[in-house]
Amino acid sequence: MPIDIVPEWMKNLEEEDITFIKKFVLASGSLKEMAKVYDVTYPTVRLRLDKLIDKIHINDRETNEPYVSLIKRLAVDDKIDFDTAKILIQAYKKQMREEADE
Template sequence: MSVDVIPEWMANLDDEDMSFIKKFITASGSLKEIAHQYGVTYPTVRLRLDKLIQKIQIGDDAANEPYIALIKRLAINEKLDFDTAKILISEYKKARKDK
């Protein structure tokens, strides 16, 4: 793999996400250690990791369903509330099925 090519799953990650991944790896995946490094609680780090996992999964979905990936990304980044995102995705899927 060329150094210039960024894997698709990394395309939606920002610098803060990459920093978290680096700390996660260097802490051997210990969320407790990462919580200590950031000076936050374990549940806070767990939530951050869950959001990061969602971003990575959205990156995987983007090629197949770019609109759905956009809606999910907006919800994860708290630009759109979760209930509205679910409605938009549901209506989009319904409209595609009716075609």
């Protein structure tokens, strides 16, 4: 009987991430095999896996602050660089602290 509940860590993954996970499992976790499947180099697959791991960590640490989660996802997806993400998150948290102090 299939489970209808999507685990929390999967909720913000893109379809291509889910497909990658499926192929990775079917390849018995072999990055060499994944490189063949995707017709790319081993380091390229390793980088893709590392980014997927980062996404899963971010989803696991999902906060009550959707803005922070969005910024982290943008950084993992290479939409913005990590230094910019840190600056945005720090500025947001500072603003939230200041508003809480008022």
